Amino acid sequence: MIRCSSLFPYGFILVLAKVKGEPLYRRWADLYAHQKEFVYQQVLAAVNALRAVGIVWADPGPHNVLYHQDDADPSVSIIDFECIELCNGEAVVAKPEMTAIFGREAVLQRNDRRYPVR
Numbered sequence: 001m002i003r004c005s006s007l008f009p010y011g012f013i014l015v016l017a018k019v020k021g022e023p024l025y026r027r028w029a030d031l032y033a034h035q036k037e038f039v040y041q042q043v044l045a046a047v048n049a050l051r052a053v054g055i056v057w058a059d060p061g062p063h064n065v066l067y068h069q070d071d072a073d074p075s076v077s078i079i080d081f082e083c084i085e086l087c088n089g090e091a092v093v094a095k096p097e098m099t100a101i102f103g104r105e106a107v108l109q110r111n112d113r114r115y116p117v118r
Helices: 024-029 033-052 096-102 104-108
Strands: 056-057 065-068 075-078 085-086
Touching: 024 065, 033 056, 033 065, 033 075, 033 096, 056 096, 096 104
Parallel strands: none
Antiparallel strands: 056 085, 065 075
8 A cells, every 4th residue: 555645635545456567678679569569559548547537647668567478368557656647638638658658659650550560
């Protein structure tokens, strides 16, 4: 249990589950194109969920994305919510988190062209 009184002045408590995984920057070069696209889509879904409740993740980067490759069920988790910014979900149209993690080129590409097959 983590209490962040500076971000949650009314006594709210943020409870986090321990998850498996390694920072994305350690695994990215070894992933196949379909795995990279899976990671991208999972992070995008997480960013969209945060935005829907009025949160901008203020410290995004490959160091704050965990990737765990299980035989049948890979998982992606975003971590480090010490620095968040509150926003109106509509106010932040662009998703700066995606650019910080994957780079501008990947964000601008269509899904089928984002990661070339190796």
